Amino acid sequence: MEKRTDSPYPRRDRPVLALVGVALVIGTALFAWSDRQHDWRYYQYEFRRQVTEKFGAEKAATVPAGIQQLWVPELRRADRCITCHQATAWKGFESADEPFRTHPVEPLRSHPVEKFGCTPCHAGQGWAIDSDAAHGQVAHWEEPLLGSDLGEAYTLAATDKGAMLQINCNACHRYDRETAGMSEINLAKKLVQEKGCRACHVINGRGGSIGPDLTYVGDKAPEQYDYSRLSGQMTAFAWHVAHLKDPRALVQETVMPNFHLSTRDSQALAMLILSWRKTSLASSYVPGTPRSDPQTPEEAAEEQRMATGPGAWFVKTGCFVCHSISALGVRSPAQIGPDLSTAVEDVQSRFGRTLDDFLREPTGTMSVVLSRQIILTPEQKAVAIGKLREAFQEHLRQKEAGAKTPATPVGSH
Amino acid sequence: MSLPVERPEPPRSAPGVHPKRGWSFSPRSDRESGDAVVANFLLHWFPAKVSKASLDWNYSFWLGTVSAALLLLLVLSGMPLLFLYVPSVERAYASVKDIEYVVAFGSWIRSVHRLSAHLMVAVVVLHLARVFLTGAYKNGVGRGQRRPLNWVLGVAMLIVTLFLSFTGYLLPWDQLAYWAVTVGTNIASSIPGVGATLRELLLGGRAIEQATLIRFYVLHVIALPGALGILFLYHMWRIRKDGGLARADRATLLEASAAVVPTPTKTYTLLGLARGTSPQIRATALERPETTVNAVPDLVRRAAIVILGTIAVIGILAVAIHSPLEEPANPLVTPNPAKAPWYFLWLQEIVTDTTIHIGSFTINGAFIGGVLLPGLLIGLLTFWPWLDRSGRAATGVWFARDRRLQNWVFLGLCLVVVVFTLIGTFCRGPYWNFYWPWETWPEIPGRI
Numbered sequence: 043m044e045k046r047t048d049s050p051y052p053r054r055d056r057p058v059l060a061l062v063g064v065a066l067v068i069g070t071a072l073f074a075w076s077d078r079q080h081d082w083r084y085y086q087y088e089f090r091r092q093v094t095e096k097f098g099a100e101k102a103a104t105v106p107a108g109i110q111q112l113w114v115p116e117l118r119r120a121d122r123c124i125t126c127h128q129a130t131a132w133k134g135f136e137s138a139d140e141p142f143r144t145h146p147v148e149p150l151r152s153h154p155v156e157k158f159g160c161t162p163c164h165a166g167q168g169w170a171i172d173s174d175a176a177h178g179q180v181a182h183w184e185e186p187l188l189g190s191d192l193g194e195a196y197t198l199a200a201t202d203k204g205a206m207l208q209i210n211c212n213a214c215h216r217y218d219r220e221t222a223g224m225s226e227i228n229l230a231k232k233l234v235q236e237k238g239c240r241a242c243h244v245i246n247g248r249g250g251s252i253g254p255d256l257t258y259v260g261d262k263a264p265e266q267y268d269y270s271r272l273s274g275q276m277t278a279f280a281w282h283v284a285h286l287k288d289p290r291a292l293v294q295e296t297v298m299p300n301f302h303l304s305t306r307d308s309q310a311l312a313m314l315i316l317s318w319r320k321t322s323l324a325s326s327y328v329p330g331t332p333r334s335d336p337q338t339p340e341e342a343a344e345e346q347r348m349a350t351g352p353g354a355w356f357v358k359t360g361c362f363v364c365h366s367i368s369a370l371g372v373r374s375p376a377q378i379g380p381d382l383s384t385a386v387e388d389v390q391s392r393f394g395r396t397l398d399d400f401l402r403e404p405t406g407t408m409s410v411v412l413s414r415q416i417i418l419t420p421e422q423k424a425v426a427i428g429k430l431r432e433a434f435q436e437h438l439r440q441k442e443a444g445a446k447t448p449a450t451p452v453g454s455h
Numbered sequence: 456m457s458l459p460v461e462r463p464e465p466p467r468s469a470p471g472v473h474p475k476r477g478w479s480f481s482p483r484s485d486r487e488s489g490d491a492v493v494a495n496f497l498l499h500w501f502p503a504k505v506s507k508a509s510l511d512w513n514y515s516f517w518l519g520t521v522s523a524a525l526l527l528l529l530v531l532s533g534m535p536l537l538f539l540y541v542p543s544v545e546r547a548y549a550s551v552k553d554i555e556y557v558v559a560f561g562s563w564i565r566s567v568h569r570l571s572a573h574l575m576v577a578v579v580v581l582h583l584a585r586v587f588l589t590g591a592y593k594n595g596v597g598r599g600q601r602r603p604l605n606w607v608l609g610v611a612m613l614i615v616t617l618f619l620s621f622t623g624y625l626l627p628w629d630q631l632a633y634w635a636v637t638v639g640t641n642i643a644s645s646i647p648g649v650g651a652t653l654r655e656l657l658l659g660g661r662a663i664e665q666a667t668l669i670r671f672y673v674l675h676v677i678a679l680p681g682a683l684g685i686l687f688l689y690h691m692w693r694i695r696k697d698g699g700l701a702r703a704d705r706a707t708l709l710e711a712s713a714a715v716v717p718t719p720t721k722t723y724t725l726l727g728l729a730r731g732t733s734p735q736i737r738a739t740a741l742e743r744p745e746t747t748v749n750a751v752p753d754l755v756r757r758a759a760i761v762i763l764g765t766i767a768v769i770g771i772l773a774v775a776i777h778s779p780l781e782e783p784a785n786p787l788v789t790p791n792p793a794k795a796p797w798y799f800l801w802l803q804e805i806v807t808d809t810t811i812h813i814g815s816f817t818i819n820g821a822f823i824g825g826v827l828l829p830g831l832l833i834g835l836l837t838f839w840p841w842l843d844r845s846g847r848a849a850t851g852v853w854f855a856r857d858r859r860l861q862n863w864v865f866l867g868l869c870l871v872v873v874v875f876t877l878i879g880t881f882c883r884g885p886y887w888n889f890y891w892p893w894e895t896w897p898e899i900p901g902r903i
Contacts, residue, residue, distance in 0.1 A: 046484050051510070051753040059756060062764045069770035073563050076774045109557055118549075122557070169552040182629075182781040184902050192903065206903070263788045264900040276900040316903065 081173055082109070085126040089142055096134060109171055114159040116324055121160040121168035123176060130155075149223065163210050164188060196279065199306035200226050205313070212317035217246065217330050229307070230314035237301055245318075253298060260319035268293070282312035348372055352436075355429050356382070360416050369437035379407075383437040385430045398427055480752045488749035500691055501750040502699065509700035510748070510757055514589070514853075517761045518582035524765035525575040526687065530680070532568040535561075540626065542672040544665045547628035548783045555780060566773035572620050574769070576798045579616050583609060583836075587865055590858050592840045593850040594697075595704025602701065603840035605693040608686055610837050615683045617798060622675040624796055625668065633784035634793040636663055636671075638803060642795075642825030662786065701851030791885040791899075800879030801872045802829060807887055832868070 086107060094102040111122045129135040130145040138144070153163070161168040166187035170176040178186035186192060188210060193203035208227045215221045220228050234240070240249035243256045264278045271292050272284055284291065286308035289298040303311065325331040337345070348357050353370030356362050361382065366374040369383035380388060389397045393405065401423050404412050412418065418426065478491035478498075489503035508514065539558055541550040554561040586592055592606035625636045640663075644654035659666030698704060748754075781790075795803045802824050809820030835842075849855035854862055882889055884896040 046482060046488060047747075047749065049748040049753050051748060051756065055753070055756050055760060059760050059763075062760055062767055065767035065771065066763060069767050069774070072771060072774045073560065076563070077560055111557075118545075120549075120553075169549070169556050171556050175556075182779070184782060186903060188903070209903075264902050265788070265791065267900065269900060276898050277903055278900065279903045281900075 080171060082125045082171055085141055086128065089128045092135075092138070092142060093132075111168075112155055112159045114157065114162075116157070116327075117159060117162055119159045119161055119168055122171050123160040123164075123166070123168060125171055126173065126176075127160075161185075162213070163207060165207075165210055196275075196283075196309070199304070199309055209313045209317045212314065213319065213321050214323060214327050215329060216317065217328070226306075226310040226313055227317070230310040233303075233307055233311055234314070242298070256315065256318060258318060258320050260316045279312055279316055282315050283308045286311050353433075355425065359418075359422075359426075364411075367433050369433045369440060382430060383433050386434040397430060401427060478751070480755070482749070482751060485749060488751045491751040498751060498755065500695060501754055502695070503750055504747045505699065505750045505754045506703040506747050508702045508705075508746070510754060511702075514702050515700060516581075516585060517757070518578055518585055520758060520761045521765050522575055522578045522582055523687070524762040525571045525578060525769070526683070527762070528567060528571040528766060528769055529575065532564050532571065533676070533680075535564055536568060537676060542626070542668055544628065544668055547626065547668065548780075551627045551629075551780055555778075562777060563773050566776060566778045567769055569778040570769055570772055570776060572623060573797070576616055576620050579613050580798075583613060584865075584869060587839075588862055589701065589851055589853050590843070590845065590849045590855055591701035591851055593701065593843065593845070593847070595701055595847060595850040597698040597704060600697045600704075601693065602697050605690060605697060606840050607837055608690045608693065610833065612683060612686045612690065614833070615679055615686065619675060619679045619683065620798070621796060622671040622679065625663070625671045626675065627780055628668065628784045629781040630784060630788070630790050631779065631781045633663060633786070634790055635795050636667070638793055638795040639799060642799075642802065642806065642821050645819060645821030646826050647822065663784075703851070705848075705851040792883055792887050794879070794883070797876065797880050801875035804875040804879040804883070 086105070090102050090105050093105055105128060108125075109122060110124045110128070111120050112124060113120050124130060126141040127143075127145075129138065129142045132144055135142055135144040149163075159168065160166070164187060165185040166178045167176055167180075167183050167185070174180055175183070176187075177189075178184075188204070188206040190203035192206050193200070196206070198205055202225065205226045208224045211221065211224050212227050215224065215227070219231065234245065239245060239256075242250045242252035243254065244251070245256050247257055249256075262278070264276075267278055267281045269276050269281065271294075272281055274280060281292065283305075285293070286301075286303055287305070288300055289296045290300065325333060348354070348362070348371065351371050353362070353367045353372035356365070356367050356370070356372050361367075362372050362374050364374060364376055364379040365382045366372055366377055367382045386397050389395065389400045393400055400408075401412075401418075478494040479487060480491075482488035482491060492498045492501055492503050536554065539550060539554050539561065541547055551565075554565055556562075558564075586606065586609065592602050594600040594602050621636075621639060625632045640654050640657050643657060644650040646653060655661060657667075657670070658664075659670050694700070782788075794800060805824035805828060806820040807824075809818075809823045811818040811820070843858070843861065845855065845857035845861075849857040878889075881892045884890040885899075890896060
């Protein structure tokens, strides 16, 4: 029998390999465990417990489990806040502590969650599912939650410590003079009018040129401010508050006067200033945005003239969609059919029938139109014939007078 | 009554083929051990017998195997990411956020991928240093050896590895990605004459945009991994053809003077000394039981320790170290400081140190630090095997006396690179000002 050559390696290497095996098992256990370490698991457990306590186990079974999100395709936001804030749509948790509190109903009436999600108003990081990251209190996230914690950090003078939220309200409401529920921004907008900020600054595209254009000043990078004379928090918001209170204290060579604004006024104005950013919102999100294509005065006058002039009947009935009646000053937008000014003559030459006969028993396209789109009673048909005769008379009169008809017939049946 | 049936003998297996199907990790004989290499396709790249010297932990430190294990991890962790990542400017960042937050084990998978990538750059460089310091790129005693070619393949693989890492840098589309690639490609644009064109070719335009992202993406997931895979296979093949590690050669050389013990069989001369290796060498040292062991299971076991060990270390590290994801890429806001990936930081450091301002006149260091110096170093590395005039005895030995000077010069250069990398990584703050690691950088202002 052949033998295997002796080797020292099994004795030395087997324990090492065993250790590696142990390390692999530990590694697997660790990574499975780390995936369980999310605080939402606790909050969901706790909310379920509270619901059981309040409404019984049957109700609690309807509380969804696992990561939840609001997906708003129009805003491209996936807000996972409701993974922990499960009570937002529940009645009966109005006075509970966060994250188990019911969302106030009033703002949600006009801002349904399906269309707005959470972060467009509240800021924070909707993608995240751990509280610090979700509230944006982490490095590399520049939109922290605009909650009362932040208000307290800035010792807001407003009665509502959560008023910083209004910065985001004004992303959509920036062109409103006054918006219900936006106390601080309303105050700031009033101050902008009263103090005459536009004397020096362009705001929303209008104003003077002594100071910098403020239309999109909210987008200015925080690094671009000079903080050398600012004490306390180094943020763009803190800079603006200090600068509004005493401009010369921060920028020595400034010509901006000191308006002796109160703390609340300066904070409100700083919020307003930070809200002036470029946004890529759909126009349906911005109140007051015109959603029509307004007519020029000439176009409006022309429409008015056609609707009230001698050809008004043809406009009202809808004939003018396809036919001009140039003799009566009616110009068709489509001009698919022939000009009806000469219909009396034209019908005869085209169809070999009188106008009366044709209208009673129309053929071709007109048979379809008059049986589906424009249904006329015999009386209305009589009116039509009368009007068309009038138009023909007018046409002849104009021709005799050598006046040029404004429109030439286009197309044919 | 029936006649006794003459049973046919069971068919004998062909010579060299083990009668049992399959193979064993604990072969009972050398023959069975050798058969395992024949029977198992994956074990084909091992010889039947391997010299003890080349199994030593402290000769090669198994750095090549570690980098291969990291490559394996990168491919494995890259597969799920391929399904999840969206290479579009609008959606790349969000898809990485989703991988981080809601994909099951997504954050861990991404960390495994990132850590393996960074570690692979480091380990490949260390592997190169080991091969240089042991003179392992030199041909030894086997005829037909082409170790210099394998060294050149190795240098090519280092460059491909760097580009793989660099192209992967852009994909998350965050500030780190955007500005690291800005710095990197601006260096490329400093090549006189063709620089601007080269940058345009890399970016697919004049700014880092969708065209850049898709270019880097395709390079990262198809072109460069494919190139690395082919180079890797060729590299492994050359090792077999060159007779294994250079150290095995050396053992042969040293023991050639020992008495030749005629060996009764030639069955297992699969050590792979190719193309007319002289039989005397085979018959002397390489075959002797005290200098060699069976590849199965001794080599396989050690390879398993290294590969599984690497996987275990990365797996545990990835739980502890999360991959960063900065703000979404913003061409209008430059982070301060804007740094290249760490393995290019020594170059960025040299670029700043060679940029000289004389009054309003500036000599841009990008050409010296970004093009001339690395080009020179890569050129020298590539052709060094032909410039090295040391004797055969210096093959496969750490700090051979023949190669003392070149080893010191090499180590000196490595030290410079390491020091500059450390300075760039830990001592450069806003405006590329110098800060000691214990000094705090000025506070970075926030918005609200």
